Amino acid sequence: MKVAFLGLGVMGYPMAGHLHKGGHDVCVYNRTTAKAQKWVAEYGGSYAETPAKAAEGAQIVFACVGNDDDLRSVCTGKNGAFDAMDKGTVFVDHTTTSAEVAREMALEAEKRGLSFMDAPVSGGQAGAENGTLTIMVGGSSESFEHTKPVQECYAQAVTLMGDVGAGQLTKMVNQITFVGAVQSISEGLAFAEKAGLAPKKVIDVISKGAAGSWQLSNRGYTMVEDKFDFGFAVDWVRKDLGFALDEARKNGSALPVTGLIDQYYKEVQRMGGGRWDTSALIKLLRD
Structure with a gap:
């Protein structure tokens, strides 16, 4: 398909790359044009200097930007994508936003004869780079079936959760759940350190039992090593x-x-x- 991808941050950059590798004709847009030019040099495809130009003639328009206002800007702001999209085209938003703005953009899209889906992702930068994201989607079943095979270029699971807004609400559940896990791991490992245990050996053992989790296996060892200069930033999780x-x-x-x-x-x-990565919670228990 001919598709557009708006936003080339740590997630969007590799996601758009997977679309190109999947055989799609991809036109990218990024607020900093140099980033879009770099993407084209690496993957091919094309870039545009506005969301509207990127969306012209696209069969699906994807976005992964920063927040509610960024989404409004690329959709309905000056040179926004909605004004250039053909009637019947689907806009798939991978940004983590409020459910409220997802519903707001869906109404604006409907006025123009377009379809909007909120489709936040989980799996972090590594999931985006490896094409193994989990996507939770809100929107119509028709739009979902139309876009699912394309989203599978960078996802291992794409699931329709309900009407527009349901994707964002499910992502909220994801965030609520994982920060609880990070806090409990932080307390456990800080306890292990003060008790004189070998923390990495503790992780080796308990990760094979009921305490095992993605966070423990993928963040526990770096927490012990006091390494946090990577991953999902604290600023982002607070948003x-x-x-x-x-x-x-x-x-x-x-x-x-x-x-x-x-x-x-x-x-x-x-x-x-x-x-710092969200696993930096353990520093509060050490410092």
């Missing part, structure tokens, strides 16, 4: 937790542990760790 906490206030959910961990991440930011 995501903000969406979850706001939504919880609206639907009456109780998120006492999540709210507490959000404040712990705020302390990490005060330490200068806004760009």
Whole structure:
């Protein structure tokens, strides 16, 4: 297919690359044009200097940008993609945003005869680079079936969760769950260190039992080594937790542990760790 991809950050850059490797005709857009030029030099395809130019003639338009306002900008802002997309075209948003802005963009798309899907991803930079992301989708079943085979260029699982907004709500569940795991691992490993145990040996043992998890196996060892200059940044997870906490206030959910961990991440930011990996929570228990 002829597709457009808007946003070439640490996730979007390799995701767009997988689309090209999958045989699709890809036109990319990035706010910093030099990044788009670099992508074309590496993969081929083409680039455009505005979202609208990238979206012209595209059968599917993908986006992976920073936040709610960034999404509004590439969709309906000056030279936004919606104004250039052909009627019936699907816009697939991989940004982690609020469910509210997903519904807002879906209504704007409908006015123009377009279809909008919220499709946040999980798996981090490594998942994007390896093409093994998990995608949780909100939208119509027709749009889902049309876009699923293309999304599978960079995903191991693509699942329709419900109407527009359901993808973002599911991503909130993902974030709520994984930060709880990171905090518990931090406490366990800090305890192991103070108890005089060999922390890496502890990870080797407990990862094979009921305490095993992706976070323990993939972040436990680097936590012990005090390495955090990689991965999913603290600044980003606080953005995501903000969406979850706001939504919880609206639907009456109780998120006492999540709210507490959000404040712990705020302390990490005060330490200068806004760009550290989320596993940096353990530093609060050491320092």
